[in-house]
Amino acid sequence: xxxxxxxxxxxxxxxxxxxxxxxxxxxxxxxxxxxxxxxxxxxxxxxxxxxxxxxxxxxxxxxxxxxxxxxxxxxxxxxxxxxxxxxxxxxxxxxxxxxxxxxxxxxxxxxxxxxxxxxxxxxxxxxxxxxxxxxxxxxxxxxxxxxxxxxxxxxxxxxxxxxxxxxxxxxxxxxxxxxxxxxxxxxxxxxxxxxxxxxxxxxxxxxxxxxxxxxxxxxxxxxxxxxxxxxxxxxxxxxxxxxxxxxxxxxxxxxxxxxxxx
Amino acid sequence: xxxxxxxxxxxxxxxxxxxxxxxxxxxxxxxxxxxxxxxxxxxxxxxxxxxxxxxxxxxxxxxxxxxxxxxxxxxxxxxxxxxxxxxxxxxxxxxxxxxxxxxxxxxxxxxxxxxxxxxxxxxxxxxxxxxxxxxxxxxxxxxxxxxxxxxxxx
Numbered sequence: 001x002x003x004x005x006x007x008x009x010x011x012x013x014x015x016x017x018x019x020x021x022x023x024x025x026x027x028x029x030x031x032x033x034x035x036x037x038x039x040x041x042x043x044x045x046x047x048x049x050x051x052x053x054x055x056x057x058x059x060x061x062x063x064x065x066x067x068x069x070x071x072x073x074x075x076x077x078x079x080x081x082x083x084x085x086x087x088x089x090x091x092x093x094x095x096x097x098x099x100x101x102x103x104x105x106x107x108x109x110x111x112x113x114x115x116x117x118x119x120x121x122x123x124x125x126x127x128x129x130x131x132x133x134x135x136x137x138x139x140x141x142x143x144x145x146x147x148x149x150x151x152x153x154x155x156x157x158x159x160x161x162x163x164x165x166x167x168x169x170x171x172x173x174x175x176x177x178x179x180x181x182x183x184x185x186x187x188x189x190x191x192x193x194x195x196x197x198x199x200x201x202x203x204x205x206x207x208x209x210x211x212x213x214x215x216x217x218x219x220x221x222x223x224x225x226x227x228x229x230x231x232x233x234x235x236x237x238x239x240x241x242x243x244x245x246x247x248x249x250x251x252x253x254x255x256x257x258x259x260x261x262x
Numbered sequence: 263x264x265x266x267x268x269x270x271x272x273x274x275x276x277x278x279x280x281x282x283x284x285x286x287x288x289x290x291x292x293x294x295x296x297x298x299x300x301x302x303x304x305x306x307x308x309x310x311x312x313x314x315x316x317x318x319x320x321x322x323x324x325x326x327x328x329x330x331x332x333x334x335x336x337x338x339x340x341x342x343x344x345x346x347x348x349x350x351x352x353x354x355x356x357x358x359x360x361x362x363x364x365x366x367x368x369x370x371x372x373x374x375x376x377x378x379x380x381x382x383x384x385x386x387x388x389x390x391x392x393x394x395x396x397x398x399x400x401x402x403x404x405x406x407x408x409x410x411x412x413x414x415x416x
Contacts, residue, residue: 046268046269046272047268049272049276050268050271050272050275053272053275053276053279054271054272054274054275057275057278093290097286097290097291155275157279157283158275158276158279158280158282158283159279161279161282161283161286162278162279162282164282164286164290165283165285166282168289168290187289190290191289191290191291192319192370194290194291195291195317196287196291199291200283200286200287200290200291204283
């Protein structure tokens with residue numbers, strides 16, 4: 001019976017998903033557990049910071065600049081209808097610091113650095129480098145996973161902050177330099193609207209959470225990938241899809257907790 | 263340990279990240295604009311505060327002199343009690359007049375202080391006696407319609 005088969009298929013998928021979530025949680029816990037030895041080999045973290053953080057700099061800066069410029073343009077067009085163009089600075093800064101900075105930086109980070117992490121670890125597994133490490137009594141989680149995890153967690157808030165800062169300048173460039181909004185009111189409205197603890201720190205917390213989630217998903221997918229060319233490519237795709245969805249869903253949850261509207 | 267170009271790049275990355283955080287805090291946020299550490303507290307009662315919120319600015323002659331720290335309802339008088347912290351550099355006479363004003367037509371609300379002529383100055387914990395409530399747009403429209411209705415028909 002086809003209906004029978006379909007129901008079986010759904011059940012199989014659900015059980016499989018729960019299984020993977022459990023495995024991923026255990027993986028996350030192990031990565032935290034072996035972080036101590038990861039920190040002892042600090043040069044490994046530095047190396048991973050280079051490949052995740054520094055290599056993502058250009059995409060983050062360019063994307064931040066253009067997102068800020070679009071915000072400046074669109075914000076001006078909308079605010080002009082209410083005759084409050086002077087509030088442009090506050091609008092640009094708030095949307096960047098609260099939402100777009102952390103979320104866009106995390107999405108870019110997932111597709112730029114997360115996919116690379118998955119592919120790297122998946123290939124290591126496919127070429128049996130991980131088994132070789134285990135053979136030499138080197139813990140692969142401490143040697144490979146933990147440094148990458150911490151590099152991701154450290155670089156994510158920094159990248160998000162850079163995204164917001166560059167975005168503010170993009171908005172400034174379009175709003176003040178090109179359109180001609182008053183410079184003084186642009187900055188003063190921004191400072192009146194943005195609160196350090198409420199907005200900036202909450203944004204940093206958001207990006208920190210995204211950093212944890214994206215790196216754990218990327219590392220787990222790589223570590224769990226079937227050791228074939230097909231398996232690695234599938235794992236890379238899953239990394240980008242799962243972490244993007246996770247970022248957007250978590251963003252809603254975090255926003256609901258942080259800015260419940262006073 | 264040897265220094266490598268890799269370390270340099272990572273250093274640049276971390277410094278740039280922290281610099282943008284500081285820039286966000288100082289230039290974009292309000293951390294660099296107002297320091298509440300050197301402040302004294304006064305409070306005032308208003309019959310209606312309109313849309314006034316904590317952290318709203320307090321201005322005198324257009325200059326930012328403090329922030330609203332707390333708004334509660336006093337159940338003995340059924341009036342809003344607004345606690346303000348004012349910068350120590352600015353002292354105000356005892357008969358200073360506190361108004362709730364709106365910046366622009368639909369802007370946010372703030373408290374405007376109009377100094378009186380008393381030679382005694384307000385001290386920490388004292389009360390501003392003369393206040394004027396926020397102008398509530400609905401009330402004004404209501405009054406306007408009421409007055410119009412009372413006018414004899416032409």
